[in-house]
Amino acid sequence: MNIVVCVKQVPDTATERKLRSDDKTLDRDAADGVINELCEYAVEEALRVKEAHGGEVTVLTMGPSKATETIRKALAMGADKAVHLVDDALHGSDALATSYAMAQALKKIGFDLVILGSESTDARTGLLAAMLAERLGAPQLTLANKVELSGQSITIQRLTDYGYDKVESTLPAVVSVVEKINEPRYPSFKGIMAAKKKQVQTLGIADAEIDAAQVGLAGAWSEVVDFAAAPPRAAGTIVKDEGDGGSRAAEYLASKKFI
Amino acid sequence: MAEILVLVEQVDGEVKKVTLELLTLARSLGSPSAVWAGPGYSADAKARLAEYGADKVYVADSAEIADYVVAPKAELLAQLVGSAAPGAVLVAATAEGKEIAGRLAVKTGSGVITDAVGLGEGFVADQSIFGGGVNVHSRVTRGTPIVAVRPNSTAPVATAGAGAEEQVTVALSDSARAAKIVERVKQEKGARPELAEAAIVVSGGRGVGSAENFALIEKLADTLGAAVGASRAATDAGWYPHQFQVGQTGKTVSPQLYIAAGISGAIQHRAGMQTAKTIVAINKDSEAPIFELADYGIVGDLFKVVPQLTEEIEKRK
Numbered sequence A: 001m002n003i004v005v006c007v008k009q010v011p012d013t014a015t016e017r018k019l020r021s022d023d024k025t026l027d028r029d030a031a032d033g034v035i036n037e038l039c040e041y042a043v044e045e046a047l048r049v050k051e052a053h054g055g056e057v058t059v060l061t062m063g064p065s066k067a068t069e070t071i072r073k074a075l076a077m078g079a080d081k082a083v084h085l086v087d088d089a090l091h092g093s094d095a096l097a098t099s100y101a102m103a104q105a106l107k108k109i110g111f112d113l114v115i116l117g118s119e120s121t122d123a124r125t126g127l128l129a130a131m132l133a134e135r136l137g138a139p140q141l142t143l144a145n146k147v148e149l150s151g152q153s154i155t156i157q158r159l160t161d162y163g164y165d166k167v168e169s170t171l172p173a174v175v176s177v178v179e180k181i182n183e184p185r186y187p188s189f190k191g192i193m194a195a196k197k198k199q200v201q202t203l204g205i206a207d208a209e210i211d212a213a214q215v216g217l218a219g220a221w222s223e224v225v226d227f228a229a230a231p232p233r234a235a236g237t238i239v240k241d242e243g244d245g246g247s248r249a250a251e252y253l254a255s256k257k258f259i
Numbered sequence B: 001m002a003e004i005l006v007l008v009e010q011v012d013g014e015v016k017k018v019t020l021e022l023l024t025l026a027r028s029l030g031s032p033s034a035v036w037a038g039p040g041y042s043a044d045a046k047a048r049l050a051e052y053g054a055d056k057v058y059v060a061d062s063a064e065i066a067d068y069v070v071a072p073k074a075e076l077l078a079q080l081v082g083s084a085a086p087g088a089v090l091v092a093a094t095a096e097g098k099e100i101a102g103r104l105a106v107k108t109g110s111g112v113i114t115d116a117v118g119l120g121e122g123f124v125a126d127q128s129i130f131g132g133g134v135n136v137h138s139r140v141t142r143g144t145p146i147v148a149v150r151p152n153s154t155a156p157v158a159t160a161g162a163g164a165e166e167q168v169t170v171a172l173s174d175s176a177r178a179a180k181i182v183e184r185v186k187q188e189k190g191a192r193p194e195l196a197e198a199a200i201v202v203s204g205g206r207g208v209g210s211a212e213n214f215a216l217i218e219k220l221a222d223t224l225g226a227a228v229g230a231s232r233a234a235t236d237a238g239w240y241p242h243q244f245q246v247g248q249t250g251k252t253v254s255p256q257l258y259i260a261a262g263i264s265g266a267i268q269h270r271a272g273m274q275t276a277k278t279i280v281a282i283n284k285d286s287e288a289p290i291f292e293l294a295d296y297g298i299v300g301d302l303f304k305v306v307p308q309l310t311e312e313i314e315k316r317k
């Protein structure tokens, strides 16, 4: 089984995140880069599928050279090898352009199963898995909190507003995961050492047969017109409960016409 | 006036509030056409859509559309984008709505904007990013603008539209039939409004202490007609189901009123509720960061404050 897990480096949500004033893209130098949290769950799920059904786990990331830190993290968790899609021409790609570039890379690598986190903490669009399924013509098994394989068929539980849907398809398929699916492992010391020796192949846009006109800022399908820091919320009223806290809160709600 | 397609969200044939909001928004930008996708269509549903401004109602109510994950709805919309050449397509910015938007964008070679909290002239969208820290104006530059709009971005206003019905048949491709829904499992917690749509949300966190104690939160929610939410600490502990998690890796809500009880206000929680109009916090730690956001905060024990608040509201009803 050829499992490809897509991971992304994102600015740490615990630090202040910014857009660049020049080209209005994410300022990747302003904050520490970390692996997107949901990608860790994706890596974990990929490793569990491999442990249960055999095969190989390839990490795929698109991002600047700095993103190798994130690749190493996934390799240290236990993935076998990695492909780094890296090219200056990709800078500023929006969701459509990113899905196009990733789909081209996935076609090059080949896959039975593609696994992603359902959303990244920076752009939070939640679009990539659905777009990849569309571009690859593969079944969309997204928002999974459980994945089961049996031969060539795969079943997931898809998180919904009312609970979940049980969804079935055959392989190859595109799966995205939510955070309750598993508990990602910590890389062991041995894993960290081994990761240093694992193969990381870099692909430029020409290698992946990506049309330069369809990616990057110039190829984007959408643009940021302008942006500004949100005005801070006005300071509120904070009271200490002296036995009447609930009543006072009710008074406040009444004054705001909520009751 | 440009035709604006609005994908209808419905539960068992009942039109959801977010759709009425999108129709209201579409009316300010052109002529709204509601798109019904899946079974459950009725004269009542049509009347509701027309009441909120739908000039046209496209109806594709074959059961098959709801039998597979996302792709059939994207194919239906792509077909309508081809035949009607609309000015824009609006969907609700729910997890599924965004996935539909994503596939539609690929199919039609159009740009897509997600989580808009407003939409103005030239289809310039307002977005609030990085957990509410930065406000952005953005727009689609190629193809038909596809915009996923967050629930509670606009107040729905009734203004009659012509409501001309047009049946649509869509021949699903094989790839749209690739991921089949074989079972729907409902794990609903009472008859409460849906979290993303609710005007009022009452959320509980680690301070609530146990699954049983969430009954306190539910009771307060029920007196207010509110939805219940939970922090990740509470869903991780298994006290409340995951679909009710508010925050970075849960749902984003923008209600009129958000009440947080026993929640510290970590940045990842704030990312999901920062755009609430009014925020009330109940926490025993006066230093809890949630108080930085609160319009009204009570420093105290939630096991005393929440029941008293519930009782006071009951009395005032």
Ligand SMILES: Cc1cc2nc3c(=O)[nH]c(=O)nc-3n(C[C@H](O)[C@H](O)[C@H](O)COP(=O)(O)OP(=O)(O)OC[C@H]3O[C@@H](n4cnc5c(N)ncnc54)[C@H](O)[C@@H]3O)c2cc1C
Residues within 6 Å of the ligand: A013, A037, A121, B204, B205, B206, B207, B208, B230, B231, B232, B233, B234, B245, B246, B247, B248, B249, B250, B251, B261, B262, B263, B264, B265, B266, B267, B268, B269, B272, B282, B283, B284, B285, B288, B300, B301, B302, B303
């Ligand atoms: C990438 C990432 C994504 C995340 N996504 C989310 C997300 O989607 N949603 C989310 O919520 N979190 C998320 N988190 C977790 C987040 O960082 C916090 O850990 C979490 O929000 C804490 O939940 P809490 O406020 O309930 O618990 P705590 O931080 O432990 O706070 C509990 C609060 O309850 C108060 N309290 C205790 N007892 C009482 C009492 N009797 N009366 C009144 N107050 C009391 C305490 O003073 C404290 O302030 C994410 C974290 C990461 C790293």
